[in-house]
Amino acid sequence: MNYYDQHLHTYFSFDSDEQFENYLNDQPDFFVSTDHLDLKNPYSGFKDDIPDYIGYTKKLAELSKHWDTIFLKGIEIGIVPGQEETIKNYLISHPHDLILVSIHQNGRFDYMDELVLTKDKFAVAQEYFQQMLTVLLEFHQGDVLTHFDYGLRKFDFSKKELEQFEPLLTDIFKKVIDLEMAVELNAKSFIKYGNAELYEFAVPLYTALLGGKSFTLGSDAHVASDYRLGFQEMASLLQKNGIDELTVFQGKERFLTPLPI
Ligand SMILES: [Zn+2]
Ligand SMILES: [Zn+2]
Numbered sequence: 388m389n390y391y392d393q394h395l396h397t398y399f400s401f402d403s404d405e406q407f408e409n410y411l412n413d414q415p416d417f418f419v420s421t422d423h424l425d426l427k428n429p430y431s432g433f434k435d436d437i438p439d440y441i442g443y444t445k446k447l448a449e450l451s452k453h454w455d456t457i458f459l460k461g462i463e464i465g466i467v468p469g470q471e472e473t474i475k476n477y478l479i480s481h482p483h484d485l486i487l488v489s490i491h492q493n494g495r496f497d498y499m500d501e502l503v504l505t506k507d508k509f510a511v512a513q514e515y516f517q518q519m520l521t522v523l524l525e526f527h528q529g530d531v532l533t534h535f536d537y538g539l540r541k542f543d544f545s546k547k548e549l550e551q552f553e554p555l556l557t558d559i560f561k562k563v564i565d566l567e568m569a570v571e572l573n574a575k576s577f578i579k580y581g582n583a584e585l586y587e588f589a590v591p592l593y594t595a596l597l598g599g600k601s602f603t604l605g606s607d608a609h610v611a612s613d614y615r616l617g618f619q620e621m622a623s624l625l626q627k628n629g630i631d632e633l634t635v636f637q638g639k640e641r642f643l644t645p646l647p648i
Pocket of ligand 1: 463489491533534
């Protein structure tokens with residue numbers, strides 16, 4: 388099996404209008420979209436953004452009739468501490484093959500909101516990583532920890548400045564390993580927000596110090612032209628760190644695939 392993009396959005400997300408068909412031009416063997424579930428989302432005036440599961444299921448069934456591609460069901464869950472139980476229950480009645488765990492907001496603001504620029508960047512990062520750890524301690528249904536640096540994207544953080552969060556990041560990555568989850572290299576962070584340097588710190592912390600081996604690459608595309616964005620660059624960072632395989636999640640099954648280099 389070849390690695391396929393495990394993080395991308397379609398019109399089932401509140402912030403994308405992209406059509407499935409536009410992602411399918413080179414007829415991939417497997418395809419998974421990961422649309423947003425964010426409860427009480429500050430981006431949407433604190434309303435619940437939940438993908439239309441019935442519509443999604445119907446759309447995948449219809450696509451399967453016309454394409455040889457195998458369609459899997461994915462979701463990107465943004466979690467705020469306190470929402471874990473509600474989301475667990477949602478996932479029991481709405482099964483998925485791939486569950487991404489994201490921290491996007493804290494119940495007051497999204498970490499990508501302009502408002503964060505009025506705050507101390509170290510205090511924001513501290514709150515962000517603490518929230519991530521709290522969520523991982525309570526929520527054990529996820530497959531992939533996405534964009535670990537989302538809460539830092541609005542700021543300029545150097546690798547050196549990130550180092551002061553090593554104890555918290557160590558606890559986070561240990562929990563990821565305990566839960567048999569994968570760490571995502573996220574192309575929006577890595578390429579678009581110029582945070583490759585932060586991954587150069589985080590990847591060896593997770594692998595060399597803690598023994599973590601499981602990674603995914605995600606373009607986090609919201610338009611089809613970003614499909615598989617940054618895969619070369621992100622794969623070569625992993626290769627430099629002695630990683631030569633990626634994990635793909637298909638329901639309870641997981642497979643190792645070669646790095647797309
Ligand atoms: Zn996200
Ligand atoms: Zn995303």
